[in-house]
Amino acid sequence: KESRAEKFQRQHMDPDTSTVTASYCNEMMKRRNMMVGQCKPVNTFIHEPLHKVRAICFQGNVRCKNGQSNCHQSSSKMRITDCRLKKGSKYPKCDYETQQLQKSIIVACECVQYEIVHFDGSV
């Protein structure tokens, strides 16, 4: 069974991509299995090395959207791509907007080997 840390990496890590094309989200949301059963409405891919993303767990501690206090905000901006489902896009034809940004990201970290288990948002 996939661990939460593995699930985070499947859903959010793409260190090998530096610039994205307009079809990046449609390709990646499918390739990373986020079109199964439903079209995942919003998903962010992070184009930074894993060790840089793991380091966020030791940076600014902030409250998570769900009220837990185990979220951390990156002290520097990170290269990300936001994928948002287009209006009128109907499962199984999931059609995404691709937006490449540089923003500080917020993730939730768990004590188990202090792994990242959840993407909370970007600011």
Ligand SMILES: Nc1ncnc2c1ncn2[C@@H]1O[C@H](C(=O)NS(=O)(=O)C[C@H]2[C@@H](O)[C@H](n3ccc(=O)[nH]c3=O)O[C@@H]2CO)[C@@H](O)[C@H]1O
């Ligand atoms: N503090 C915590 N500590 C530990 N675990 C915590 C904590 N909080 C939640 N989990 C868990 O995480 C799991 C999970 O999948 N949460 S999720 O909200 O649906 C993820 C969002 C994110 O994937 C995506 N999104 C969203 C915005 C954006 O900019 N970019 C972007 O990609 O949309 C999703 C929905 O918003 C769930 O099991 C929950 O229990």
